Amino acid sequence: MSKKRGAKKLSKGKMMHSKTHAKKEEEGPKEIAAKIRELAMEIVKDIYAGRNPKFRTKQRGRSNVLFDIEEGIIRLGEKSTTRTFLNIAHAKRFLQTMLVMSKTYEYLTSNKTASIREVYYELKHTIGNTKENTFDDQRESDACIVDLEHSIDTIREKLNVHANPKGALYGDITLVDRQHHNDTFNCLKLGRGGWSIMSRMEPHEIEIKKVNANYVLVIETSAMYERLIEEDFARKNKAILIGTGGQAARGTRRLIHRLHYEHKLPVYVFTDGDPYGWYIYSVIKQGSMALAAHSELLACPEAKYIGMTLEDVEEYGLQNVTEKMKPGDIKRAKELLSYEWFQNKPWQKELKKAINLKIRIEQQALANKSLEFVAKEYLPKKIKNKEFLP
């Protein structure tokens, strides 16, 4: 798997990314636990040597976020920050970080996983004879999890910690749950519901055993996902369908990423033609500023945008089923217009057009042609003619 990706990346002269990417991908629970242990041993050494124990992580303000044009992903820069125990301003956060380190180490070595809310509740208690709680708010433990992710350069899912799942998968893809009775199932044979994507989609948990498909189609709305299944789009076009149900959850992004890198499948993203849809696409493609450190494992810079576009409105006479953009939408569209990763002609043209016309177009508006139109004409034609936005 890493070899293939390495080879692919090398051919594009993207060796650096490929190497760090492959290394990050390959780390399983053992390697991550070893990293936590190493971090802890440094602190223990500091203590025995009478030094002030320290913990180093990355700065994550906007000033340390950059867009890597070469790789096409949003990244966290190199600026780091160090917390020390013997510092009134750091002491509690330091303690909290140790608790989170110790707990995630326990998860990894005992093969348990937990939601970030459970981490908070598991670790919350009153300290000794004081009235001081270890944590008073989940935001505190969440922040420690992020510190730890950045410090050992991995994602929380590899710490066996996760947020809520969301999203569904349909198509000729066979998965194996390696941590759960080795359940093996094909997602083309689950009726029209499909498989409910897990919050953690790491290779040591879910193996993608076999995929028989030409591409991955990522769909913003659950209703359009259901439409395409009902039209038997996946079978007829050899497509893997992923319904994100709005903004894609981390597990869903990870699955898209893996399908692209492990199985070389092109990824097409199908959203509403509006600021929310464009943002969903941009997060899937190059990552987000909030999770800049994790783009390497979550983003999919070669993804393409298949629609909806304002050109569709003209081409298919959908003027009547556009919606007006609200002032907030227009403001947001203007923000997107200035983002570095939208600095290319097709997107500038698209966004400016939307801002000028003050209209948006939903994927379900295609029903105005007919229910089958999206599956029989719209998508196949776009894919055949490669009519994508970059």
Added chain:
Amino acid sequence: MSKKRGAKKLSKGKMMHSKTHAKKEEEGPKEIAAKIRELAMEIVKDIYAGRNPKFRTKQRGRSNVLFDIEEGIIRLGEKSTTRTFLNIAHAKRFLQTMLVMSKTYEYLTSNKTASIREVYYELKHTIGNTKENTFDDQRESDACIVDLEHSIDTIREKLNVHANPKGALYGDITLVDRQHHNDTFNCLKLGRGGWSIMSRMEPHEIEIKKVNANYVLVIETSAMYERLIEEDFARKNKAILIGTGGQAARGTRRLIHRLHYEHKLPVYVFTDGDPYGWYIYSVIKQGSMALAAHSELLACPEAKYIGMTLEDVEEYGLQNVTEKMKPGDIKRAKELLSYEWFQNKPWQKELKKAINLKIRIEQQALANKSLEFVAKEYLPKKIKNKEFLP
């Protein structure tokens, strides 16, 4: 299926409910299409006879909502409302209703289904040489769908129309998608994700072929659903797990209803101990005021509340992991206190306690004992000792 339910209800002296319930359940696309046709024929007759065509539906304001104590469900009363075509105030709505009737009839007879958003987009167009649109807002077509549901006394899912899906299913249950290659799958063998519940769970679409379980456990949060799967709770306790991910979607409620009535499974609902959680429970159990007309097919009046409760806080020493109720929570709790269906001693006690203490307790707070605690002790003990709220 209907016979069994009939028998069960008869033994409780609930013959009336049983009869209308069984009749409603049994109606498939053919029967519903025939009802629409009959309605349309009345209108055609009116036209030929030179009468003003009329359409009768039910009033759905609060004044026509009642709580049926005998059956334990919220119902719509008998007050009806009639719209006529030759009335300036009714004409457009009348036209819109005809469009929706005609479109859903088409769905039913051509074996298509559509989301309510698609219905809106499919029917939206400019009328003849006017500047008048058939629909300007989805709320207008939604209202016509409700009119039609009430008029022919069924749910939109039986009109082949649906809202967004949400919710996941896990456990030893075999489903057949009768409209989609007769896909047959067991939901215990889908890894830890489970099956993504569809928006329509009607018997003519999804057959519940076999269930091997002692009860259904409905879980509010996706993270707790994942926790219980990870602990292998379903296998060890022969339970069907349904994760609602917040308020239960209609498809999910329909599935819970069917598991209870078709397969005689007890239903236990596990939510956070707070106004939102209690409301989720109450909607699953006796239905909602907004969908009062559909409780017969969506509600599950014999469902029990398994937790979280404020007694749990004391019994398990969870004081430290309760959260403060915000003023809005307290206001909401006071509203629930006054609802007819919470007029019983255990709930009055529970709600008053929460209002007095001003605290709430989340299901994930049980992680404070240990991650396994909920699966190994909390739930099995409650079920064994029948420690439920009614």
